[in-house]
Amino acid sequence: MNLKKKPGLDLSGSFISLLWRWRGSLYKLCYKELICFLVPFGIVSVIYRQALNSEQKSLFEQVVRYCDRYLNMIPLSFILGFYVTIIATRWWQQCMALPWPDRLMLTIAMYIPGCDKESKLLRKTLMQNCNLMAVLVFRSISESVRTRLKSLEDVVNAGFMTYAEMETFKAVEADVNLYWLPGLWFSHRLREAQARGRIIDSYGAQLIMKELLEFRSKCGILWSYDWVSIPLVYTQVVTLSTYSFVIACIFGRQYTDNGSTDISIDVYFPLWTVLQILFYMGLLKVAEHMINPYGEDDEDFDLSYLLNRHSEVINLGTNILTSDRCPPMEDENL
Amino acid sequence: MNLKKKPGLDLSGSFISLLWRWRGSLYKLCYKELICFLVPFGIVSVIYRQALNSEQKSLFEQVVRYCDRYLNMIPLSFILGFYVTIIATRWWQQCMALPWPDRLMLTIAMYIPGCDKESKLLRKTLMQNCNLMAVLVFRSISESVRTRLKSLEDVVNAGFMTYAEMETFKAVEADVNLYWLPGLWFSHRLREAQARGRIIDSYGAQLIMKELLEFRSKCGILWSYDWVSIPLVYTQVVTLSTYSFVIACIFGRQYTDNGSTDISIDVYFPLWTVLQILFYMGLLKVAEHMINPYGEDDEDFDLSYLLNRHSEVINLGTNILTSDRCPPMEDENL
């Protein structure tokens, strides 16, 4: 039994110990940008010290002051703070909208009895129809699932769909995304099962239907999050602010002989500036990853894992752990 | 099968690559305002350098300082930050309130059986009544849908309504918005269908009714968002702040011979000021577009697409993909 088989990042431990992590870390995400800052910074610094004559130096110092002033003009921390808060809210709502078949599985286990082959087949087919909706939605919204399941044949091979279902699916001529089609099959099959008396009562059929609708709604919400994204302008404003800040830093944070009057030590490595860039760039990278949470980055929701998990749970719940494998009712204390 | 036929803007890719987009971009939205800033800025600059004598120049420099001081007095980033957050929340809630007929369609597919013509007609009529409510609400709140469907005749021609329904609709004398009327027809028809035994049990009728009420609620929420908008004062405060900032920039950011003591390079193009204006104006434009999300801008919800999609899904789900086109139940692994 795997207690903590979780694909996400582990945040236990004190915050100070988290600083040394590499996977999904600030350093891993931002080291490229840091290099892109440090190399030009060094080149400009060398040119100033070696190549310029005193008149050019004086002009250069003007440029430094001009850029430095800009760094105070732009309220980066607010813009990033509000933006990251909006993105983080959205990201978590998407996580909460991921569909889980467990409620439906329990309902079906309660209302569709039987350990015979036909009952197992009925339960499993219903659950797989439901799960197939999730598979198809995930294919629509996630690059990584689309890579794994390129064609419907791959979906069939991965066991999410039968061959006959694929045939039927492909035969539909439609202009719209058909991810809801397995839900329609589910409805037809559920009605048929009820008509054949395989559901113990009408309350059960109603409850199963309600759970299917909930599952369907969650798929629809995921699709809506993919359909309507945060306005591009907002993202561009934030990105442009951050990168223009970094570029202004290349000049504005240079040490100059006649710089600010109170500090006259020549610092070769711009330590504080690097830290500041790390913070702002780190927040921007957080947003960049949370806006598309279905990829293959360290922090992304692992949809492939989820689909495999759902498949196994469905198989266990409908096919293997039937009521004859239920432990006897006893109370050792009575 | 169209995997990613989405009308919204695609935000995949790193943020840096998003900077080069044009459609729905910061540049597209703000270039007019930028020109309106740059042209006066240039004219003022030329007048100062060419036309003024030294006394006038001295007076002008006072004006520059006076305006420059104002630029620090007004906390634009906060006002915009709070305002955009409120607008963005509202915008997303409107998106989540868009009614989708899919849940109702699945419920009807489950509870109203039959592949004969009459059953198909019953299912389709119920679904179209429901969808018609959405059409009528969209006509009330969206300029672009109103343009497409000018009169009720257009609605009939687009296939959202039958001619008889239009006649009945027009015959009602009322002083209120009647978008809920098709819901009333739905109720009457559902009761009649239940009386004629076309619904397999009373649970089904109840569940169908519940789903209709949910659909109706969402239409009502959309209408409420249209009825009560963010107070005009708030929008005016934000707009006035931003535009007064831009106007103050035309003077306050001018280069003067005796300007701030530490920067003496004459910069012809106000690069940082342009970036700053882009940020603030960009945020304002984000808000301007999110406050009326039903238009025809690049970022708006595409209601026309949605209506067409709903029509096709309804036709598929009630008329074409009936239970006789459901794939057989089989388990290739068993």
Place this chain on the structure above:
Amino acid sequence: MNLKKKPGLDLSGSFISLLWRWRGSLYKLCYKELICFLVPFGIVSVIYRQALNSEQKSLFEQVVRYCDRYLNMIPLSFILGFYVTIIATRWWQQCMALPWPDRLMLTIAMYIPGCDKESKLLRKTLMQNCNLMAVLVFRSISESVRTRLKSLEDVVNAGFMTYAEMETFKAVEADVNLYWLPGLWFSHRLREAQARGRIIDSYGAQLIMKELLEFRSKCGILWSYDWVSIPLVYTQVVTLSTYSFVIACIFGRQYTDNGSTDISIDVYFPLWTVLQILFYMGLLKVAEHMINPYGEDDEDFDLSYLLNRHSEVINLGTNILTSDRCPPMEDENL
């Protein structure tokens, strides 16, 4: 058919065009406060320039500096930003809690059939009992509704209540707000109707009851918002901050001969200060109007309109548009 008969303010159009509106505008709300600032400002200015000798002038300039320093000490934009956000959230939740009888009307139309007089009376009475709860709650919370419906007799005359109901209502001796009483009548009448077989099945009665409870809950939420308001202290802090800012401006923003060293032009009209006061005062006025959204201001929820609308919808849905006025079911495309 009235497509856009909405009493609220229209926010369509670009933000720049919204600046010229008068109704519900910043200018309309703040012009009195502006005059209260400008007149003393002018008087003080005239006294300084005309009446004071040089020693008094010097003292006055100290006062100006003393007040000016205060203007930077008080972080008005944050306090207002957080306050307005909390108020705006509350205001919108109240709008979403306004009860609408439409869901109940559709349910009753589905489950209580019949075009005869008795059925119509039953349906209408039930709906009017429900609506009466809203009327009584609105009377409790809204000054403007209370003005329109001063006594219960006015309620009867306006058609929201029958005379017999008023008699019964008045006969109850109680110490508590009785707005829920019509809900009790509704319960009794619904049970009686079910006993007499006028509801097609028990599912219907249950669903009608559920919808009534939802309606009742919304009335209760409105009442709670009226009962518990934002703590007075918070409002006082914000108001005192803003007004002390304005008063400090009267002195602190005066032009003095020996004022700040870098600006020496004598500005008669304090343009930027006026703009700044407009922004802060505008935000305060937004909050002032959103905290009591049931009045008769331009931005308030129009409860009278809502009550009239509900009455008409109820009459149409239960009395006039009965099932015999439902258009025939046909599909022109089949």
Place this chain on the structure above:
Amino acid sequence: MNLKKKPGLDLSGSFISLLWRWRGSLYKLCYKELICFLVPFGIVSVIYRQALNSEQKSLFEQVVRYCDRYLNMIPLSFILGFYVTIIATRWWQQCMALPWPDRLMLTIAMYIPGCDKESKLLRKTLMQNCNLMAVLVFRSISESVRTRLKSLEDVVNAGFMTYAEMETFKAVEADVNLYWLPGLWFSHRLREAQARGRIIDSYGAQLIMKELLEFRSKCGILWSYDWVSIPLVYTQVVTLSTYSFVIACIFGRQYTDNGSTDISIDVYFPLWTVLQILFYMGLLKVAEHMINPYGEDDEDFDLSYLLNRHSEVINLGTNILTSDRCPPMEDENL
């Protein structure tokens, strides 16, 4: 009929008029702290002016500058802004979680008919069991209710519980809070009532049960809010910040002969500082009162009033206003 018998504070009227209120006001809450600031401030001021020689004065002026610098170092407005927002959200969620028996009462009125004594007793007992849960939870979380109802005997005397119930309650040996026990009695009694045919159908019993569960959930939420409070550290950070600000003000805002160069008037009463302290202290007091909303302060939820109101409503709804006091159904317009 009491239209506006509300125990909460009335916020109607313009904000400016709210400034003169005393009950629950900024002044009432903060005058003690203000005195604690003004008295030491005066003493320090007198000592500086009268007792110190010029060398000591010079040292004192250093202290003044040292403290004054701190006042700018600490971003009190943000810390308070975020804190108050979190507390206010929590406070309102607690208000929304207050349990109201009205929904249950309406459901029982619908489904348990009869004007005889036994029916009345059944209805009343069920409702009182439900209300008793609220009483017991309120005793657990509210100091003021605990004061009013010290022992279970007081609860019996107040009419919330019968003597027999108290006996049974006391007889239970348990280590946990038993406020849910009346809910268990409710369940048993409801089942018994259904078995004896006193509920008109099973749908009714189910709906009554659902409403009870909602009531129980709300009691549980209240208990959870009491169980898990905002982390103490957060509160300490905010309190310590505010009080250290006030203490630093005692020194840092003193007038000194050689103080800041541009202001040389000797101000005896620190007007602006007093206002600033009022704002920050006021926000802290808002939070202090909202974190424990069940006390006896002016702004607290009046739980005693609520319990009395519930008792009276329950008595009216189950015992007095039975169906024989329901007005006849008539339509004066028909």
Place this chain on the structure above:
Amino acid sequence: MNLKKKPGLDLSGSFISLLWRWRGSLYKLCYKELICFLVPFGIVSVIYRQALNSEQKSLFEQVVRYCDRYLNMIPLSFILGFYVTIIATRWWQQCMALPWPDRLMLTIAMYIPGCDKESKLLRKTLMQNCNLMAVLVFRSISESVRTRLKSLEDVVNAGFMTYAEMETFKAVEADVNLYWLPGLWFSHRLREAQARGRIIDSYGAQLIMKELLEFRSKCGILWSYDWVSIPLVYTQVVTLSTYSFVIACIFGRQYTDNGSTDISIDVYFPLWTVLQILFYMGLLKVAEHMINPYGEDDEDFDLSYLLNRHSEVINLGTNILTSDRCPPMEDENL
């Protein structure tokens, strides 16, 4: 009867009195960090005063200015403010998602009658299956529960599971977390109980099933919060900011002979700096504890207490307080 047996921290009393608490306090959480700041600060201070010659002192003063400037560059209060708000929201949502078996227990008490041994066993087994899900989820997410219940044998010994159940549980070969398995047993046993006529009607079975699904959903939400945590980058940004602030303080807040011109008193203990570090470090510690709320810190949710409470409540509600211990129905006032 224990009125206020609550394991959480008590926040009653005025804020000023909360400052002297030690348990869960700012001082307890931050004293180590304070020592880590004060010791190096003292050492650096001593070296400067004793060991350096005047040239080195001059260089050192440059370092002090360099670090001091950084302290103003980094907007720590915003970054922390936004971060803590996000973490606090998440923390509270986790608290609200803790599953409570009380609703299910009441439903079972209503619908599964009988005071005989078999009825008691059925009720208790169902409830314990439900509770076992919570136990298994808590073991997955909480270090402290995992310590208490190391193996499944410990779970059996603690009485949460029977031996036979453990055998069955262990016999399942699966690659996924099986915490939902007891829910499956619940479904099978509920169906069997319904088949044997032990549930009074089908409505009851449906309601019991619905409550189980709610319980299951809450377990799933807890698991999701554990699976997907706040992006590591965000936490690293905040941590790095705070610690780099503290390190910069060690140098930047040193007293120097030629420091800022207006303050020349030599302060040995950096009082204000210590306060400032306490505030920022305190906020960081708040976040650190709220991000992992299932540990054994003073502020953590006490899951062990919760499990014991649930066990006792289940035993009382299903086994001991059966309907024969329900007090008689009487109304002393009638």
